[in-house]
Amino acid sequence: MPSFTNIKNQLLDLVFPKLCLNCRCLLEKPIDKENLLCGRCFGSIVVNRLIFPEPGFFLGSATLYRIDAARNLVHFLKYEDFPGVKHPIAKIIEAYLRKSAFIHLFRNVKPEIVPIPLHFMKSISRGFNQAEDIAEVLASGTGWPINTRLLLRTKNTQPQAKLEQKSERMENMAGAFRIKNGLEEYVSGKSFVVVDDVYTSGATMSEAIKILKSGGAKSVAGFVFAKG
Numbered sequence: 080m081p082s083f084t085n086i087k088n089q090l091l092d093l094v095f096p097k098l099c100l101n102c103r104c105l106l107e108k109p110i111d112k113e114n115l116l117c118g119r120c121f122g123s124i125v126v127n128r129l130i131f132p133e134p135g136f137f138l139g140s141a142t143l144y145r146i147d148a149a150r151n152l153v154h155f156l157k158y159e160d161f162p163g164v165k166h167p168i169a170k171i172i173e174a175y176l177r178k179s180a181f182i183h184l185f186r187n188v189k190p191e192i193v194p195i196p197l198h199f200m201k202s203i204s205r206g207f208n209q210a211e212d213i214a215e216v217l218a219s220g221t222g223w224p225i226n227t228r229l230l231l232r233t234k235n236t237q238p239q240a241k242l243e244q245k246s247e248r249m250e251n252m253a254g255a256f257r258i259k260n261g262l263e264e265y266v267s268g269k270s271f272v273v274v275d276d277v278y279t280s281g282a283t284m285s286e287a288i289k290i291l292k293s294g295g296a297k298s299v300a301g302f303v304f305a306k307g
């Protein structure tokens with residue numbers, strides 16, 4: 080006899096048929112339902128091996144933003160506040176941490192994970208910060224602590240996606256962050272990993288890393304779910 084839980088799950092599936100977030104096909108296998116993507120779409124998300132050398136810092140990136148299914152996961156994380164999407168994102172990030180040497184960038188120190196903060200006006204309207212979601216996954220994969228109090232976003236910037244030119248994006252982000260009053264000395268000599276959901280022009284990440292380095296941080300790397 081089917082258990083009550085099974086019956087309940089089947090009923091829920093009738094009410095909310097679970098479709099692949101990317102291609103909208105019906106998800107039948109339990110593993111696909113967990114990933115919110117069908118096997119084909121989940122399998123299309125290439126997990127990187129590389130650590131990317133960017134001007135002035137190293138960037139860890141679990142996958143690539145040009146992959147449709149990866150881009151859709153970010154969309155649901157960022158705009159739909161869809162909590163289940165953290166599960167497939169975590170799987171991809173954990174695979175990256177296993178395959179790449181990112182963790183070994185910090186051999187003898189435990190860096191603090193600093194998610195890119197939202198401006199307080201945006202955090203009121205959105206209610207959550209997708210960079211913090213990615214930071215939590217990174218923290219559980221590495222054991223490194225998260226610090227959400229260090230960096231402030233003092234400029235309510237335009238969404239970077241609305242700006243096409245790299246120069247416009249750099250200008251938009253210039254002066255966007257500062258270290259919280261009273262924590263300037265805390266930064267000195269410490270190591271950090273700045274975390275965001277995606278990396279496209281690099282303007283946001285570069286600006287945040289610049290602020291921590293100019294505050295005397297010893298080493299700062301970047302980490303994102305998907306790189307453009």
Ligand SMILES: [Zn+2]
Nearest residue numbers: 099102117120
């Ligand atoms: Zn699919």
